[in-house]
Amino acid sequence: KKRAALKAMATLKRERAAKKRAALKAMATLKRERAAKKRAALKEKADAKRAVVEKKRAEKKAIRASGAVRPFNLFVQQTTSGKKGKINLKKVAAEWKALNEGQLQKYRDQAKKNLSKRRATRQSMKRTPGKYALFVRKNFPAEFAAAKKNTTNHKDAFKAATRAVAKKYKSQ
Numbered sequence: 001k002k003r004a005a006l007k008a009m010a011t012l013k014r015e016r017a018a019k020k021r022a023a024l025k026a027m028a029t030l031k032r033e034r035a036a037k038k039r040a041a042l043k044e045k046a047d048a049k050r051a052v053v054e055k056k057r058a059e060k061k062a063i064r065a066s067g068a069v070r071p072f073n074l075f076v077q078q079t080t081s082g083k084k085g086k087i088n089l090k091k092v093a094a095e096w097k098a099l100n101e102g103q104l105q106k107y108r109d110q111a112k113k114n115l116s117k118r119r120a121t122r123q124s125m126k127r128t129p130g131k132y133a134l135f136v137r138k139n140f141p142a143e144f145a146a147a148k149k150n151t152t153n154h155k156d157a158f159k160a161a162t163r164a165v166a167k168k169y170k171s172q
Contacts, residue, residue, distance in 0.1 A: 062121050067114035071107035072096055074114070132169060139165050 068074040075096050080087045099107075129137070143164045147157040 059125050062125075063118055066118035066121055067110075069111055069115040069118055071104065071111045074107050074111050075099075135169050136165055139168060143168075 068077055076089070076092055079092055079095065140161060144157060144161040147160040147164070148154075150160070151157050
């Protein structure tokens with residue numbers, strides 16, 4: 001009887017130990033899965049942040065690619081490109097002042113073209129306005145004019161007009 005009881009007790013202990021090991025193993029895999037999910041989420045967040053930075057960098061590069069938008073800057077770029085070492089800007093400025101009207105006009109025209117390119121690039125990068133922005137653009141001037149009649153304080157008129165436009169938008 002004792003032997004059977006000891007045997008049953010040993011079996012029970014083994015079963016408990018096996019259950020404990022299985023539970024610990026399950027906990028370990030659960031921890032690993034959670035850690036992997038956390039790492040994946042952090043990586044995704046970092047990738048999203050990096051993508052935003054890259055997009056901004058690309059936008060700035062596209063804007064810079066339009067060229068100089070001031071005639072003097074354009075002149076400086078063209079006269080100093082390819083030169084190594086120190087560049088004497090006083091000499092460059094003196095050369096600029098020595099140019100006649102015809103030569104200056106060439107730089108002005110090129111700068112104007114570059115400016116129009118830059119404006120077009122910037123315009124293409126703007127995102128389209130949402131419903132509320134379009135609504136505000138349409139309704140705010142009238143509301144602001146009406147609010148200006150009621151008060152002399154510009155700030156209070158702006159707040160009142162903003163509240164009125166928001167209320168009007170919500171009541172649609």
